Amino acid sequence: MYDDILVPTDGSEAVDRALDHAIRLATDHDATVHALYVVDRRIATANSGDLHDEVVDDLEAQGEAAVDAVADVAAEAGLDVETHIAHGTPDTEIVAYADETGIDVIVMSPEGKSPRERIRSLGSVSDRVADDASVPVFLIK
Numbered sequence: 001m002y003d004d005i006l007v008p009t010d011g012s013e014a015v016d017r018a019l020d021h022a023i024r025l026a027t028d029h030d031a032t033v034h035a036l037y038v039v040d041r042r043i044a045t046a047n048s049g050d051l052h053d054e055v056v057d058d059l060e061a062q063g064e065a066a067v068d069a070v071a072d073v074a075a076e077a078g079l080d081v082e083t084h085i086a087h088g089t090p091d092t093e094i095v096a097y098a099d100e101t102g103i104d105v106i107v108m109s110p111e112g113k114s115p116r117e118r119i120r121s122l123g124s125v126s127d128r129v130a131d132d133a134s135v136p137v138f139l140i141k
Contacts, residue, residue, distance in 0.1 A: 002029040002104040008036050008094045008129070011066035014109040018140040019070060022107035023077050025138075031104070032080040035070035036097050037063035038090040060085060091128035098135055106137045 007022045009015045026033050039059045047055040067083035074081040086093040098106055110126045130137040 002026070002031045004034060004101065004103045005029075005031050006034045006036060006094070006098055006101075006103040006106045007070055008038070008090070008106065008108050008125075009066040009070050010037065010090075011062055011069065015066070015070070018107050018109040018138075019073055021138065021140050023073060023079070025105070025107065026074070026079050027077055032082060033070065033074040034097075034101065034103060035067040035074070035081060035083045036094060037066045037085050038093040039063055039085060039087045040090055041088050044087075090125045091132065094125070094129050095132045095134075098133055103135055105135055106133055107140065108137065109140045 002025060005022050005026050007015070007019055009019075022033060025031070039056065043059065044052060044056050063085040067085065071081045071083050084097065086097060088096075094106065094108075097103070106129060108126050108129065110124055126137075126139055130139060
C-alpha cells in the first residue's frame with residue numbers, strides 16, 4: 001500500500017516523534033523512507049546582504065545534518081532511504097516533492113506553535129501541507 005514515505009525534517013525534536021511512526025509504517029510495508037529538508041528561501045532573502053551566502057551555506061549544512069539523522073534511523077531499521085535538500089517555501093516544496101517522486105504518504109509533526117504564532121505566520125507548515133497534498137498526510141502530535 002505504501003511504497004514511498006516522506007518525512008519532512010527541520011532537525012527538531014518534533015521530527016523524532018513523526019519519524020518513529022514513519023519507521024514503523026515503512027517497516028510494515030517494506031517502504032522507502034524519503035527525508036526532505038527545505039532551505040527556506042524567505043530566510044535567505046531576509047539576509048540578502050553580505051551574509052547571504054553564509055546564511056544559505058549554514059542552512060544547507062543544517063539540512064544535511066537533518067536528513068542524515070533521518071537516514072541513520074531508517075538505515076538502522078533496515079530500510080531503504082533517500083535524502084534530498086530543496087530550496088523554496090517549505091510547504092510548497094514538500095507537496096511538490098511528494099508529487100514529483102510518487103510519495104504515497106507524508107508523515108510529519110506539527111511545529112507546536114501557539115495559537116498566536118499560528119495567526120502571525122498564517123498557519124503552520126504542516127497545516128498547509130495537509131491542505132494541499134494530493135496524498136494522505138499523517139500529523140503526529
